[in-house]
Amino acid sequence: MMNVNTVKTWALAALLGTSAVNHVKNPAFYYPVVPPSLCSDKGGKLGVMTRKQWVLASAVPEALAVVGLLIPRTRNVTAVATTLMFVGFTAGHLTALRRAFGPEGTAQTKRIHAVRLPLQVPLIAWAWSVRKP
Numbered sequence: 001m002m003n004v005n006t007v008k009t010w011a012l013a014a015l016l017g018t019s020a021v022n023h024v025k026n027p028a029f030y031y032p033v034v035p036p037s038l039c040s041d042k043g044g045k046l047g048v049m050t051r052k053q054w055v056l057a058s059a060v061p062e063a064l065a066v067v068g069l070l071i072p073r074t075r076n077v078t079a080v081a082t083t084l085m086f087v088g089f090t091a092g093h094l095t096a097l098r099r100a101f102g103p104e105g106t107a108q109t110k111r112i113h114a115v116r117l118p119l120q121v122p123l124i125a126w127a128w129s130v131r132k133p
């Protein structure tokens with residue numbers, strides 16, 4: 001029988017794996033979360049990749065997290081790295097929320113990003129909680 005921490009770890013790995021696949025299959029879903037300042041196709045001052053390239057690249061750490069979480073010897077370090085990844089993604093969600101409430105925002109984008117941002121909190125807590133006690 002699996003203990004609770006193992007179930008939480010496998011569930012987080014499944015979520016991350018699903019998200020990594022979705023980044024590749026449906027990259028446009030994630031475009032609003034990528035700050036335009038980072039996008040070469042949006043005239044960003046820090047743009048080194050296109051918005052699509054950023055989304056595809058962000059699937060890589062998620063896929064690596066899946067593997068790292070499922071290997072007991074690497075679970076602790078991967079849980080910490082995954083926590084930091086979610087914290088980092090929060091900046092993109094803040095940017096998206098700010099744009100949603102800006103002049104080009106719509107009622108739909110306001111609703112979407114008002115929900116997406118607070119979801120980072122339980123994701124961060126979940127990733128942190130799967131470290132080995």
